[in-house]
Amino acid sequence: MAPDSSAAVLAARPAAAPARGSAMKRFARRRSTIAFLMTLPLITVIGGLVAWPAGYAIYLATLNRRQTAFIGLENFDILLESETFRSVIWQSCFFAITAVLLKALVGFWLAHMLHHIPAKGQKIWRGMLLVPWVIPPALSTLGWWWMFDPSYSSINYLINAIGFPSVPWLGEPWWARISVIIVNVWYGAPFFMIMYLAALKSVPDQLYEAAAIDGATGWQGLRHITLPMMQNIISITVLFSLIVTFANYDIVRVLTNGGPRDLTQVFASYAFQVGVLSGNIPRGAAVSLFMFPLLAIIAYFVLRGVNKRNQEMA
Amino acid sequence: MSATARPSEMVPGLGRRIGSLRSERRWALWTAYISLIIAAVVMLAPPLYMLLTSIKTSAEIADPSGNPWLVLNPTWENYAGIIGNPMFRGFFYNSIILTVCVVVITMVISVLAAFALARMKFFGSQVLATGVFLTYLVPDTLLFIPLYQIVGGLGLLNSIWGLVLVYPTLTVPFCTWIMIGYFASIPKELDEAALIDGANWMQMLTKIFIPVALPGIIAATIFAFTVSWAAFVYPTAFITRPDEMPLTIGVVSQLIRGDTFAWGQLMAGALIAALPPVVVYAFLMDYYIAGLTAGATKG
Amino acid sequence: MAQVSLRKIVKEYEGGVQAVKGIDLEIADHEFVVLVGPSGCGKSTTLRMIAGLEEISAGEIDIGGAVVNDVPPRDRDIAMVFQNYALYPHMSVRENMAFGLMLRKFPKAEIDRRVNEAARILDIGMLLDRKPKALSGGQRQRVAMGRAIVRDPKVFLFDEPLSNLDAKLRVQMRTEIKKVHQTVRTTTIYVTHDQVEAMTLADRVVVMNHGVIEQVGPPQELYHHPRTRFVAGFIGSPAMNFIPAKVVERGNGLVLHLPLGTELAVPEHRVARYKAYAGKTVTFGIRPEHLTDTQNVNKPHVAIFNATPEVLEPMGMETLAHIKLGGAEICARLDPLVAASPGVPLPLAADMNNMHLIDDATGLVI
Ligand SMILES: Nc1ncnc2c1ncn2[C@@H]1O[C@H](COP(=O)(O)OP(=O)(O)OP(=O)(O)O)[C@@H](O)[C@H]1O
Ligand SMILES: [Mg+2]
Numbered sequence: 007m008a009p010d011s012s013a014a015v016l017a018a019r020p021a022a023a024p025a026r027g028s029a030m031k032r033f034a035r036r037r038s039t040i041a042f043l044m045t046l047p048l049i050t051v052i053g054g055l056v057a058w059p060a061g062y063a064i065y066l067a068t069l070n071r072r073q074t075a076f077i078g079l080e081n082f083d084i085l086l087e088s089e090t091f092r093s094v095i096w097q098s099c100f101f102a103i104t105a106v107l108l109k110a111l112v113g114f115w116l117a118h119m120l121h122h123i124p125a126k127g128q129k130i131w132r133g134m135l136l137v138p139w140v141i142p143p144a145l146s147t148l149g150w151w152w153m154f155d156p157s158y159s160s161i162n163y164l165i166n167a168i169g170f171p172s173v174p175w176l177g178e179p180w181w182a183r184i185s186v187i188i189v190n191v192w193y194g195a196p197f198f199m200i201m202y203l204a205a206l207k208s209v210p211d212q213l214y215e216a217a218a219i220d221g222a223t224g225w226q227g228l229r230h231i232t233l234p235m236m237q238n239i240i241s242i243t244v245l246f247s248l249i250v251t252f253a254n255y256d257i258v259r260v261l262t263n264g265g266p267r268d269l270t271q272v273f274a275s276y277a278f279q280v281g282v283l284s285g286n287i288p289r290g291a292a293v294s295l296f297m298f299p300l301l302a303i304i305a306y307f308v309l310r311g312v313n314k315r316n317q318e319m320a
Numbered sequence: 321m322s323a324t325a326r327p328s329e330m331v332p333g334l335g336r337r338i339g340s341l342r343s344e345r346r347w348a349l350w351t352a353y354i355s356l357i358i359a360a361v362v363m364l365a366p367p368l369y370m371l372l373t374s375i376k377t378s379a380e381i382a383d384p385s386g387n388p389w390l391v392l393n394p395t396w397e398n399y400a401g402i403i404g405n406p407m408f409r410g411f412f413y414n415s416i417i418l419t420v421c422v423v424v425i426t427m428v429i430s431v432l433a434a435f436a437l438a439r440m441k442f443f444g445s446q447v448l449a450t451g452v453f454l455t456y457l458v459p460d461t462l463l464f465i466p467l468y469q470i471v472g473g474l475g476l477l478n479s480i481w482g483l484v485l486v487y488p489t490l491t492v493p494f495c496t497w498i499m500i501g502y503f504a505s506i507p508k509e510l511d512e513a514a515l516i517d518g519a520n521w522m523q524m525l526t527k528i529f530i531p532v533a534l535p536g537i538i539a540a541t542i543f544a545f546t547v548s549w550a551a552f553v554y555p556t557a558f559i560t561r562p563d564e565m566p567l568t569i570g571v572v573s574q575l576i577r578g579d580t581f582a583w584g585q586l587m588a589g590a591l592i593a594a595l596p597p598v599v600v601y602a603f604l605m606d607y608y609i610a611g612l613t614a615g616a617t618k619g
Numbered sequence: 620m621a622q623v624s625l626r627k628i629v630k631e632y633e634g635g636v637q638a639v640k641g642i643d644l645e646i647a648d649h650e651f652v653v654l655v656g657p658s659g660c661g662k663s664t665t666l667r668m669i670a671g672l673e674e675i676s677a678g679e680i681d682i683g684g685a686v687v688n689d690v691p692p693r694d695r696d697i698a699m700v701f702q703n704y705a706l707y708p709h710m711s712v713r714e715n716m717a718f719g720l721m722l723r724k725f726p727k728a729e730i731d732r733r734v735n736e737a738a739r740i741l742d743i744g745m746l747l748d749r750k751p752k753a754l755s756g757g758q759r760q761r762v763a764m765g766r767a768i769v770r771d772p773k774v775f776l777f778d779e780p781l782s783n784l785d786a787k788l789r790v791q792m793r794t795e796i797k798k799v800h801q802t803v804r805t806t807t808i809y810v811t812h813d814q815v816e817a818m819t820l821a822d823r824v825v826v827m828n829h830g831v832i833e834q835v836g837p838p839q840e841l842y843h844h845p846r847t848r849f850v851a852g853f854i855g856s857p858a859m860n861f862i863p864a865k866v867v868e869r870g871n872g873l874v875l876h877l878p879l880g881t882e883l884a885v886p887e888h889r890v891a892r893y894k895a896y897a898g899k900t901v902t903f904g905i906r907p908e909h910l911t912d913t914q915n916v917n918k919p920h921v922a923i924f925n926a927t928p929e930v931l932e933p934m935g936m937e938t939l940a941h942i943k944l945g946g947a948e949i950c951a952r953l954d955p956l957v958a959a960s961p962g963v964p965l966p967l968a969a970d971m972n973n974m975h976l977i978d979d980a981t982g983l984v985i
Binding site: 037038040041042044045047048049051052055056058059060062063066112115116118119120122123129131132133134135136137138140141142143144145146148149150152153157158160163164192196197200201204246249250252253254255256259260273274277278281282287290291294295297298301304305308309 | 348349351352353355356359360362363364366367369370373381384387388389428429430432433435436437440442443445448450451452453454455457458459460461462463464465466467468469470485486488489492493496521546549550552553556557567568569571572583586587590591593594597598601602605608609612613
């Protein structure tokens with residue numbers, strides 16, 4: 007790599023050295039060329055289907071409805087002034103934060119419970135609990151939709167059976183919001199559980215034994231060993247899930263389709279409605295671009311967490 | 321959690337301590353099993369209810385007086401009906417073509433790239449690896465509008481080939497990412513031994529890396545398969561013609577007709593559509609889970 | 620089979636670390652050469668440059684009469700055994716051994732013949748259909764060697780092949796490697812940081828330190844005639860004792876003044892060699908085996924002095940006595956039957972025929 011350090015040798019063998027230098031360079035260049043060719047399809051996908059569309063979205067968002075004139079930030083202005091869109095922002099944030107928090111808690115609890123039972127049975131329980139994550143969410147949400155059905159709700163049947171009145175699941179705004187969150191938590195909590203379980207299993211048992219000998223109670227063990235050791239995986243999972251939940255589309259589309267009165271619209275479903283269904287592509291692009299700053303911030307933290315993790319493991 | 325003992329219980333006499341430890345353990349175990357049973361009931365209830373609905377007759381579904389969780393006259397007629405529906409078979413066929421293409425494309429792209437990124441340090445390889453990870457964080461709902469324009473510009477709206485083109489954005493980044501992790505965990509001496517044994521780069525990849533990282537390849541393949549089977553945003557946006565629809569959007573948009581929902585057939589269709597990923601999961605659970613957790617534990 | 624020459628080999632890693640600083644070495648055909656030195660001295664780097672796994676920053680490597688600087692590893696016709704064996708985990712032992720031949724498109728029958736022959740030499744015939752996972756450390760080691768042998772290369776390269784084995788197995792495999800070399804006679808370059816391995820295996824030992832060669836020679840020569848303080852201290856176990864000493868002229872002869880008033884006479888045939896250092900302070904070096912109890916000392920040129928052991932370590936066939944002499948910690952080897960106890964002064968015999976004096980300024984043995 008450092009041909010200049012061979013100055014003395016170069017001087018001694020003036021004829022042979024330059025030829026060798028270039029052969030070595032050729033070898034290195036050839037390796038780079040092969041590597042570049044191998045990554046070319048990847049670069050094409052990332053560049054052509056992610057980076058370019060992302061830039062193109064910004065350009066689109068500055069056009070008028072028929073994409074004939076540049077109108078600057080007007081789309082964003084109009085959106086921010088609209089009551090509906092402000093409710094979309096609110097609903098997106100409320101939905102994402104509540105759902106992720108619940109998923110994290112439920113997942114953490116279940117992972118702990120799974121970790122406690124004898125190893126033999128863990129596989130079966132884990133297998134059952136992960137089922138919601140395996141079914142394509144658009145399809146399982148269809149099942150939930152049917153369970154929430156106003157006249158035939160099987161959930162209301164159970165609620166009535168224990169003596170409570172029926173719940174207007176998808177008909178009333180707050181219940182609709184809760185329904186969306188329930189389905190999302192049902193779908194996503196198993197993922198958290200699996201991640202936490204993997205993290206729990208990576209904490210060596212000796213640490214707990216050492217702590218127990220030092221006199222730690224179970225709670226102190228959790229507080230001083232489990233949580234710190236899992237901190238990174240918890241934060242990466244939470245941040246990652248925030249992105250996915252924030253950008254969720256399937257569940258809202260199938261369950262409420264934004265209703266009642268657009269009160270359960272999130273960014274993705276609203277962008278779809280404005281951009282594709284109503285045909286205002288630039289405005290739709292503007293809606294989805296509102297997700298970007300938040301995603302960028304989260305991505306920054308995820309990346310930092312991953313890097314930190316890599317450094318610790320190296 | 322429930323396994324905690326208050327410090328005061330830990331101190332006095334040995335016999336008592338062992339006794340309290342044992343009852344403590346038993347309590348912890350009870351809590352665990354009760355939690356898990358409740359969780360399993362909640363987690364499995366929706367698919368179970370879908371199954372129950374799918375084997376009911378229409379009359380039974382429409383009868384509001386009975387217990388919806390019971391099936392009085394189980395029947396296969398909904399399944400027969402949905403399988404006999406040529407449109408549904410079309411969805412299934414489209415999904416298969418689409419998924420097979422996407423999985424093959426994804427695996428070729430990501431294995432090649434991951435090999436180069438894990439083993440052949442070259443100009444910009446670090447940046448590219450980070451780029452892969454960032455791309456993985458970009459959700460499809462951020463890109464579907466510009467992609468709608470781009471795919472439209474290529475004349476591929478309403479065609480599964482348009483989906484074959486864009487689905488790799490969902491699968492390639494993550495698959496590349498986990499394959500980098502798997503390849504990087506192969507000891508460096510192994511490629512050096514292969515190099516000395518006379519292998520070139522391609523032989524090293526096909527004869528050493530792919531076989532040794534086979535669990536990773538399987539996990540990545542499963543991931544690519546489940547993601548493209550379940551993808552919803554892109555087909556919803558790009559496909560409006562029923563004969564080009566894959567299962568997800570097909571079932572959700574086409575089987576729901578007006579006000580008289582054929583609930584039984586709808587649920588039967590949804591279950592059949594969900595079957596392939598569930599079967600893959602049932603048989604390859606360990607790989608599936610390895611793939612899920614690889615992103616966080618390997619990266 | 621071939622000879623190997625290194626001419627002014629330099630390796631500079633990115634970031635400017637010079638791991639190897641201009642090495643010259645001629646290795647003859649059939650020779651078994653061991654590179655030995657402390658951790659980080661550049662042994663592996665040198666070996667890997669010979670293998671073609673690292674680029675050579677400057678200098679030339681010549682294998683069998685051809686400069687191979689630009690030749691990729693697969694065309695150098697070498698075989699290498701790695702510390703962690705690097706067996707292909709997905710292949711059976713037979714496939715592992717056959718892999719290199721297969722890539723070189725050898726006919727099937729020839730591959731089988733060679734694999735079976737190597738398996739016979741290494742006594743691993745019954746393991747051929749197992750996967751590496753199902754082998755013990757020693758067996759993996761044999762397979763790794765088998766993979767090298769079947770190739771029938773010009774040169775064998777070994778990078779600390781025994782350091783992952785337990786002590787007993789290591790001794791056994793050491794003998795095994797020596798036997799294999801006596802059978803196949805392939806030129807061998809062997810890297811280790813264990814000087815016992817180096818001494819027992821090598822035709823010639825190359826002692827490296829900080830990227831340069833300190834000394835090259837047959838094991839006995841290195842042991843008896845180290846050229847530098849580093850070699851003197853590195854070869855031999857327990858290590859040579861180093862004691863600061865003043866050379867003093869007395870009559871026609873020389874005497875060494877050691878700490879605590881100890882005086883040792885220099886044998887007369889060495890006087891001429893050390894005359895120039897009279898009046899100067901040097902380091903006196905003597906191996907523990909030449910510092911013994913006074914039981915059988917009717918040899919000439921033995922100097923007797925008293926010293927007080929601090930710690931005694933009975934080893935069975937001998938007892939090691941650790942003694943503080945001024946600032947220096949020294950070690951003597953006593954007959955286990957000698958009655959000695961810590962803190963009790965004891966007469967010691969220094970065999971001055973095997974003494975060394977080291978010039979502190981240059982680090983060279985005088
Ligand atoms: N890839 C590299 N980049 C930078 N420096 C390196 C690299 N590999 C080795 N070095 C440095 O080069 C020097 C020599 O390393 P080398 O591996 O040859 O030592 P060694 O003699 O084999 O030691 P050991 O007995 O520990 O294996 C060390 O200081 C090491 O830190
Ligand atoms: Mg080394």
